[in-house]
Amino acid sequence: MNDLETRQLRYFVAVAEEQHFGRAAQRLGMAQPPLSRAIREMERQLGVQLLVRTTRQVALTPVGETLLDDARRALEAVQAAGRRAHRSGRPAPALTVALKADFDAGLLPRIVEEYRELPVQLLLGGPGDQVRAVRDGRADVALVPTPYDPQGLESEPLVTAPRVVALAASDPLVTHPGPLRLSDLAGRMLPNGTAAELGDVTAPTGQRVRRDLSQIFSLVETGNLVWFLPQWLAERFPRPNLVYRAVEDLEPSTLAVVWAVGSRSPAVAAFVRTAQDVASR
Amino acid sequence: MNDLETRQLRYFVAVAEEQHFGRAAQRLGMAQPPLSRAIREMERQLGVQLLVRTTRQVALTPVGETLLDDARRALEAVQAAGRRAHRSGRPAPALTVALKADFDAGLLPRIVEEYRELPVQLLLGGPGDQVRAVRDGRADVALVPTPYDPQGLESEPLVTAPRVVALAASDPLVTHPGPLRLSDLAGRMLPNGTAAELGDVTAPTGQRVRRDLSQIFSLVETGNLVWFLPQWLAERFPRPNLVYRAVEDLEPSTLAVVWAVGSRSPAVAAFVRTAQDVASR
DNA sequence: ATTGCTTACGACTGCCGTAAGAATG
DNA sequence: CATTCTTACGGCAGTCGTAAGCAAT
Numbered sequence: 001m002n003d004l005e006t007r008q009l010r011y012f013v014a015v016a017e018e019q020h021f022g023r024a025a026q027r028l029g030m031a032q033p034p035l036s037r038a039i040r041e042m043e044r045q046l047g048v049q050l051l052v053r054t055t056r057q058v059a060l061t062p063v064g065e066t067l068l069d070d071a072r073r074a075l076e077a078v079q080a081a082g083r084r085a086h087r088s089g090r091p092a093p094a095l096t097v098a099l100k101a102d103f104d105a106g107l108l109p110r111i112v113e114e115y116r117e118l119p120v121q122l123l124l125g126g127p128g129d130q131v132r133a134v135r136d137g138r139a140d141v142a143l144v145p146t147p148y149d150p151q152g153l154e155s156e157p158l159v160t161a162p163r164v165v166a167l168a169a170s171d172p173l174v175t176h177p178g179p180l181r182l183s184d185l186a187g188r189m190l191p192n193g194t195a196a197e198l199g200d201v202t203a204p205t206g207q208r209v210r211r212d213l214s215q216i217f218s219l220v221e222t223g224n225l226v227w228f229l230p231q232w233l234a235e236r237f238p239r240p241n242l243v244y245r246a247v248e249d250l251e252p253s254t255l256a257v258v259w260a261v262g263s264r265s266p267a268v269a270a271f272v273r274t275a276q277d278v279a280s281r
Numbered sequence: 282m283n284d285l286e287t288r289q290l291r292y293f294v295a296v297a298e299e300q301h302f303g304r305a306a307q308r309l310g311m312a313q314p315p316l317s318r319a320i321r322e323m324e325r326q327l328g329v330q331l332l333v334r335t336t337r338q339v340a341l342t343p344v345g346e347t348l349l350d351d352a353r354r355a356l357e358a359v360q361a362a363g364r365r366a367h368r369s370g371r372p373a374p375a376l377t378v379a380l381k382a383d384f385d386a387g388l389l390p391r392i393v394e395e396y397r398e399l400p401v402q403l404l405l406g407g408p409g410d411q412v413r414a415v416r417d418g419r420a421d422v423a424l425v426p427t428p429y430d431p432q433g434l435e436s437e438p439l440v441t442a443p444r445v446v447a448l449a450a451s452d453p454l455v456t457h458p459g460p461l462r463l464s465d466l467a468g469r470m471l472p473n474g475t476a477a478e479l480g481d482v483t484a485p486t487g488q489r490v491r492r493d494l495s496q497i498f499s500l501v502e503t504g505n506l507v508w509f510l511p512q513w514l515a516e517r518f519p520r521p522n523l524v525y526r527a528v529e530d531l532e533p534s535t536l537a538v539v540w541a542v543g544s545r546s547p548a549v550a551a552f553v554r555t556a557q558d559v560a561s562r
Numbered sequence: 563a564t565t566g567c568t569t570a571c572g573a574c575t576g577c578c579g580t581a582a583g584a585a586t587g
Numbered sequence: 588c589a590t591t592c593t594t595a596c597g598g599c600a601g602t603c604g605t606a607a608g609c610a611a612t
Contacts, residue, residue: 032566033605070361074358337589
């Protein structure tokens with residue numbers, strides 16, 4: 001019956017994240033006392049203790065942990081609702097497409113050219129930003145390579161291409177006889193700072209890469225950093241000191257167009273169709 | 282930055298659903314004027330027209346349509362957050378399992394017996410109620426047969442079984458020579474009141490059945506209503522005037538255990554494991 | 563003794579309900 | 588002309604900020 005209010009969720013998330021009422025209040029632009037009372041009122045309303053406070057430490061109870069997860073999701077959904085409504089009502093509406101620079105398999109120019117429903121606005125971002133932007137309504141669609149977190153999204157695959165490994169030209173593996181396998185690369189460092197292990201090597205193309213492309217390329221050229229990238233990305237960046245080689249048991253990558261559940265407006269549907277058309281040629 | 286409040290979303294959903302300010306206000310337990318102002322304030326805040334009002338008609342604009350979808354989802358997420366926190370703080374917590382009566386493939390008694398983490402509370406409901414209950418936090422897990430709407434849920438399959446068709450004993454198809462095919466059943470009425478067509482016949486086990494089992498059975502026994510049901514459900518209900526027959530190109534049904542994204546607490550994880558154990562024997 | 567959450571209290575913003583107004587079919 | 592959304596206005600609940608209290612390191 002008595003739902004939580006967005007304001008309460010915002011307060012709780014701030015306190016839970018800061019683990020400190022003072023800093024949370026500052027972040028929210030308010031004084032501590034009302035924040036303190038609001039949380040207490042929330043606990044009373046739910047009949048649950050969310051935080052254990054000593055004067056030196058604020059910690060989440062198990063219930064608080066799960067509420068933090070749920071509250072983040074709920075706030076994201078509320079923001080998505082507001083943002084999408086706001087954006088679609090603008091005088092000169094545009095379709096916002098989120099993608100990571102160069103991760104378009106060379107399709108973007110042709111898609112934009114053939115898509116004539118609306119002006120296209122690009123939203124460039126780092127890894128993981130794309131799906132987040134679509135989920136919270138800042139973008140209408142995104143182009144992302146697998147693997148990505150599909151929660152709250154629908155998608156259509158565009159192109160599936162093998163991934164290759166980027167090696168320094170001086171790397172002994174360049175002259176490795178026969179096809180490379182993942183086991184040949186075990187123990188090398190990945191761009192996210194972890195060592196490549198057999199169960200781990202499929203992830204780095206996805207979420208956790210924190211540097212931009214040229215940085216990664218120069219790290220690969222110099223050290224024994226390895227990087228897995230889709231074929232089409234390798235083709236776009238021929239570099240003198242870099243060699244791309246196929247890896248036999250490396251899973252291929254699929255570039256997909258994704259949109260938020262329930263937001264398949266005519267404009268989005270047309271974009272998806274255009275992207276599929278272009279990709280199938 | 283200026284998020285919508287839960288209250289505003291509730292108001293908007295009520296008006297959008299009733300297409301009438303008066304009835305919506307009544308449903309919300311308030312007077313029309315503040316409701317009218319709240320919606321107008323929302324429109325101003327978003328810079329978008331959500332409804333077109335004449336004094337005789339209230340209709341949604343396209344933007345309003347998409348906001349209605351998003352708002353429903355957002356409210357569901359907020360309610361889920363509140364409900365889960367509330368329930369997990371109860372003095373004698375229990376694990377609430379949502380299912381449709383008899384749709385447990387005979388597994389439930391053994392699962393409940395072997396699951397010793399918490400008391401188990403059952404939440405019975407009609408088709409579609411289960412996933413909704415899990416999504417909005419009224420249940421921790423659910424047992425559901427495919428197909429179901431997987432949005433916001435994670436799942437593990439338990440058992441996959443062929444589906445069979447229930448026919449009246451007097452039905453000419455009972456003596457049909459050779460294996461039945463879906464095309465033999467085209468045009469028959471389904472429990473949801475629509476005619477069975479080739480592309481349509483996989484749905485009825487799922488969402489839209491609105492009668493209970495005994496009603497459906499008697500309708501099958503009397504008229505030319507057809508019903509598709511999992512093998513294990515047919516086995517549990519041998520009925521004198523009913524014949525179950527295999528259908529060659531009818532997709533099998535999988536009974537799955539589902540839970541809300543991010544709510545895989547230890548108790549839930551243990552239940553899932555127990556269910557899988559029981560199902561695999 | 564200092565840091566930091568909580569309680570107390572006065573002020574205010576903003577929402578609600580009643581009553582009157584305007585517009586549509 | 589009747590129904591129904593909107594505007595106007597007075598009352599009130601709920602939230603905020605400042606100041607004082609109190610517990611833990």
